[in-house]
Structures are given as C-alpha cells and as structure tokens.
Amino acid sequence: MLRDSPTKRFRFDYPDMYTNWQDEQRGWTRTATLFDQSHHMTDVYFEGPDVDRLLEETGTNSFKTWAPDKAKHFVACTEEGKMIGTAVLFGLEPNRVNVVGPTATANWLQYRAEKAGYDIEVLRDERTADQPPGGRRRTFRFEIEGPHTPKILEKVNGGPLEQVRFFGMTRFSIGGRPVRALAHTMAGVPGSESMGYEIWGPVEDGKACWQALLEAGEEFGLVLGGALAYYTGGIESGYAAQPTPAIYSSPALKSYREWLPGNGYEGKLSIGGSFCSTDIEDYYVSPYEFGYGHLVKFDHDFVGRDALEELAARPRRKKVWLRWNDEDVKWIYGSSLFDGEKRAKHLETPLARYARVELDVVLSGERQIGVSTLRAYTVNVGCWLSVAFLDEDAAVDGAEVTLVWGEENGGTAKGSVERHVQTEVRATVHTKPLPQR
Missing domain, CATH: 2.40.30.110 (Aminomethyltransferase beta-barrel domains)
Structure with missing residues (x-):
C-alpha cells in the first residue's frame, strides 16, 4: 500500500521559487537567504506537570541538562529499538514544550500522554495543508541562512545578539517585536559561516517581521528562498528526512494503529525508490542505522532502551x-x-x-x-x-x-x-x- 500510495504530488503552500532556485541556493553561501517555514511543519504543544517525565520515558536523548530555552533533535523508538520518527523539541517554559516537524513523533507522544495516564494537555497546530476550513496557524516560522545573517539580525534587533552554540535557543526582537530563535541550519554545513536561525513568534506579527527582515537585508543582498531551494539545502548539510515509522507490523502496537487517523501522516505515507521489499520491517531502521546514534544515551530508562543497548554493539x-x-x-x-x-x-x-x-x-x-x-x-x-x-x-x-x-x-x-x-x-x-x- 505504501509503495503504491494513491496520494498525489505534494502541493507547497508557499512558492516553489521567488526568483530562480539557482540564485536562492547561492544566497546561503554568498549573502543570506530567507525562507518561510510557517506552513509545512506541524506544531504540537505539551503542557503539564508530567511533561518532562513523558519526554524522558519516550525519547532516546539525554535530559540531564534539560530546561526551558533549550532544544533537542528528539528521537522516539519502539520497544524493538526501531525509529518511529524525529522532531525538533523546544523547551518553551517550565512544563511546556513544542514538538515541531512531521507528525509521527508528536503522534506517538500524544498517544502515550493520553493512554499512560500522564498529567498533560495537548494542543495541536496542524500544518497549513491540514488546517480545518477557516483555520490558521498560531505562529509564524522563518529560516534565515548565510554569512550575512548576523548583520541582518543585529540590524532588526537594534543591537548585537546573544552568542549561542549550534542548536541553542535565544531571544531577540525584530523591529521591536519579540521573537524566539534556534541556531541551526537547513542549508550549507552545520558550524560554518552559513549557519542560520529558525525564528518564530505570534502569527499576528508574521507580516511585520517578514517585511522588517526584507528591509534590513536589502543592503546585504538578502534573497527570498522558495520550496525548491529550501529542500535542496538540507541535502547539502546531510539531512536524510524521516524514516519509515516502525509502527505497521508489531502486534503490541495494534492499539496505537487503531488510535491513529486513517488519513494521517502514517496512513498517507508513501515509499519510493529502487529498494523494494514485500516486508515492511525491511524499511525500519534504528537510530544507529539512520546516523542518529549520538542521540541515544543510556542515562535513563526509555522505550526501546534494552533493544538499543544490544544494537549498539552491532555493526552499523x-x-x-x-x-x-x-x-x-x-x-x-x-x-x-x-x-x-x-x-x-x-x-x-x-x-x-x-x-x-x-x-x-x-x-x-x-x-x-x-x-x-x-x-x-x-x-x-x-x-x-x-x-x-x-x-x-x-x-x-x-x-x-x-x-x-x-x-x-x-x-x-x-x-x-x-x-x-x-x-x-x-x-x-x-x-x-x-x-x-
């Protein structure tokens, strides 16, 4: 079913190109490129006294230094140590986090929160394509990449930004409007001068912040990046997208499959390429097989720990x-x-x-x-x-x-x-x- 998925080509809710994809790609190495990420990712908010416990008992990541204003590339696995998915986890306030990305990971967290008795409230902000009629996103989310990014952000902030490490969170303002940001890259090479920021704030401030960035970036050669440039940039940096969620075959996950909507992420998933198997489990991967072994830490108990401890010693x-x-x-x-x-x-x-x-x-x-x-x-x-x-x-x-x-x-x-x-x-x-x- 997944190999012959009837779903059609995905329609972007933002332009494929603003000018041409070549100049938009070149921007993140020569000047700076600004992307609108406000549409293609789902935001799911988890709030309550059991949030930290849910994360620690579900994720492979270490949470020893977890706190608000920190972020993680969160990895969730089955008991067999196979990946359900990944997402970016943002610590917003005490007992409140945001899980951003394709929905496989957030779905698993929400299911566990509801079925395992965690004291947590869940609020979903679906991507634009899945919003109900008349609905709109809660936040805007922009990405700016390239060597001139610091100059542009200092200009809109009215002063220098706090120095943060790769994948560190920070706060500043754009034209007087407060925003939050994550230092990382979806283009170029992590740690290089092309490293940029993912910036977000209330959707009501989105147009004003976008315009302020455009005006500040004009003297620095800022270009707008469309969907084609955005998705190609991640390949330069080594992004392999998402794995096949390992949820389709295990008898132990039958109740989870019944809980999931039939037309959701997992039900509409399409698999392509020359690798072909009649066994869905041949598409499952562990974090070690997906380049995320460094995100598996055995300093806590979590779903899949025993299996991953065994897999850690195997060739990968x-x-x-x-x-x-x-x-x-x-x-x-x-x-x-x-x-x-x-x-x-x-x-x-x-x-x-x-x-x-x-x-x-x-x-x-x-x-x-x-x-x-x-x-x-x-x-x-x-x-x-x-x-x-x-x-x-x-x-x-x-x-x-x-x-x-x-x-x-x-x-x-x-x-x-x-x-x-x-x-x-x-x-x-x-x-x-x-x-x-």
Whole structure:
C-alpha cells in the first residue's frame, strides 16, 4: 500500500521559487537567504506537570541538562529499538514544550500522554495543508541562512545578539517585536559561516517581521528562498528526512494503529525508490542505522532502551554523501526525454523527490552495501548529490559505487511516478559534506 500510495504530488503552500532556485541556493553561501517555514511543519504543544517525565520515558536523548530555552533533535523508538520518527523539541517554559516537524513523533507522544495516564494537555497546530476550513496557524516560522545573517539580525534587533552554540535557543526582537530563535541550519554545513536561525513568534506579527527582515537585508543582498531551494539545502548539510515509522507490523502496537487517523501522516505515507521489499520491517531502521546514534544515551530508562543497548554493539551503516557521475546524469536527462517507453526515471531538477520516504539501492559490484535517500542538485557544489547510509567497510572517501535509479517493473502506481526503466548511476563516496565550487 505504501509503495503504491494513491496520494498525489505534494502541493507547497508557499512558492516553489521567488526568483530562480539557482540564485536562492547561492544566497546561503554568498549573502543570506530567507525562507518561510510557517506552513509545512506541524506544531504540537505539551503542557503539564508530567511533561518532562513523558519526554524522558519516550525519547532516546539525554535530559540531564534539560530546561526551558533549550532544544533537542528528539528521537522516539519502539520497544524493538526501531525509529518511529524525529522532531525538533523546544523547551518553551517550565512544563511546556513544542514538538515541531512531521507528525509521527508528536503522534506517538500524544498517544502515550493520553493512554499512560500522564498529567498533560495537548494542543495541536496542524500544518497549513491540514488546517480545518477557516483555520490558521498560531505562529509564524522563518529560516534565515548565510554569512550575512548576523548583520541582518543585529540590524532588526537594534543591537548585537546573544552568542549561542549550534542548536541553542535565544531571544531577540525584530523591529521591536519579540521573537524566539534556534541556531541551526537547513542549508550549507552545520558550524560554518552559513549557519542560520529558525525564528518564530505570534502569527499576528508574521507580516511585520517578514517585511522588517526584507528591509534590513536589502543592503546585504538578502534573497527570498522558495520550496525548491529550501529542500535542496538540507541535502547539502546531510539531512536524510524521516524514516519509515516502525509502527505497521508489531502486534503490541495494534492499539496505537487503531488510535491513529486513517488519513494521517502514517496512513498517507508513501515509499519510493529502487529498494523494494514485500516486508515492511525491511524499511525500519534504528537510530544507529539512520546516523542518529549520538542521540541515544543510556542515562535513563526509555522505550526501546534494552533493544538499543544490544544494537549498539552491532555493526552499523555510516552516513555519507554520494556525488553522482556527471556523464551518467546527462544520460538520464536525455533518456527520460527522448527514449519513449524505455526512458529512465526523470530527474526533476533541482529536487528529484517523488515520495515521502525514498530509498535507492547502492551497490559495490553486485553486493548491496546500503541505501541512498534524498537527492538534489545545487549550484554550490555543482553536481547531483544524495545522502546515503553505507556499510562501514564501504564508507570510504573516494570509493566508487553504483546507485540504482528508478523503480521496479516500470514504476509503482504512485501518481508522482511516470512509466520508466531502472538504470544505474556511478557515484563517489564522500564522508564529509561536498566542497563548494
């Protein structure tokens, strides 16, 4: 069902491009790029005396230093140590947090809060596409990236900003309106000068803050970034999106599946790519297999701890970047346009994404050594690239591998998939982000 999901191509609730995706991509390396994140993520608020206990008993993360004005990349797993999902967790006030992102993680937290007797109230602010008729978001959320970001924010704040570390939270003002922010990046390389801020505040202040940022950024070359540039930027930094929630098969999770809405995130999930199995569990991953082993801490008891302690000692795949061979990419372009029924799967430029979860087979000779996930082209690296997870012995800088592009049997029934034949793409392994041109 998930491989042949009937859902159509996702419609962005903000422009694909404001000018052109090339200049918008270049902005986060040369000047600064401003994105509107107010629409595509769901915010779920948890408030009550048992909030911290719920988080600690559900998440793999350590909560030893947890407090308001802190954030975490929260990871939730099943008892088998397989990932349900990830989300950004914001500590807002004592006993009040916000979980932001695709809804798999927030759904699991809400279910546990309701069914396990936690003293917690839950308030959902669905993404724009899922708002009820006449509804609107509670907050605006912007992202600004690039080397001129500090100058722009100092100008709208009327003075220097507090110095914060990567993934640290801070507060300042935009044209006199108070906002909160998270220091991180969805473009470029974490820790580099392109690192930016995710900024949010009451939706009533959104237009005024947006305009103030535009006016302040004009002298610094600020550009507006649309959806295509936004989603390609994360691939530069190594973002692999979300895993397949490991909730579809376990008898112990039957009540959870019955609690979930049929047309929600899990029910509408689509899986694409050349990796194909008839067993849904072959799509499940542990945090170690998804590059999040550093977010598993055994200083507390949580769902899945026993399984993860066992998995920690096993071999695991390593996250890498794949640089696709230029000549093979050129062939795919030509074949997808001119080879009729024998055409290759089209590479929609700059973001070739046609399913929520995408996994392509990666080979070394005839041996499968891993899977590749999101793929894109950016002008900053000047090539097609993807984020992949490879067996440790294959995750070697400069190693030549082969990626299988396209789906089996002419393609699945997803509305976003045209009829095509599978082909192979040569690629080079990089264990660090690709250098900029």
